[in-house]
Amino acid sequence: MNYESGTHPANLPEGQDRPAPQPGSLLERVTAVVLIAVVLVLGWMMVIAYQPEWVRLPSVEAEVIFTLVLLAAALILVSVVALLHTRR
Numbered sequence: 001m002n003y004e005s006g007t008h009p010a011n012l013p014e015g016q017d018r019p020a021p022q023p024g025s026l027l028e029r030v031t032a033v034v035l036i037a038v039v040l041v042l043g044w045m046m047v048i049a050y051q052p053e054w055v056r057l058p059s060v061e062a063e064v065i066f067t068l069v070l071l072a073a074a075l076i077l078v079s080v081v082a083l084l085h086t087r088r
Contacts, residue, residue, distance in 0.1 A: 027084070031077040038074050041067055 045067070048054060057063045 027077070028081055031074075031081050034070065034074045034077055038070055041070055 044055075045063075048056065057066060
């Protein structure tokens with residue numbers, strides 16, 4: 001995060017509020033949640049390969065579609081966050 005001279009939160013005088021969060025911070029948090037979901041889904045896929053009777057979606061097609069949608073969302077969100085960081 002880039003701060004102008006003297007505006008870093010540690011340099012603020014007593015009683016002065018911190019600067020408002022950047023508009024992209026919510027997008028970054030959503031992206032982090034989606035990336036964690038991707039890691040969980042990949043782990044779930046490895047467990048299901050060895051324990052097929054455990055938690056499953058109604059069909060294999062639904063599992064594939066869910067995984068592909070999640071991976072596509074992660075790719076798009078990471079690309080948008082990276083693009084926004086280059087524009088600052």
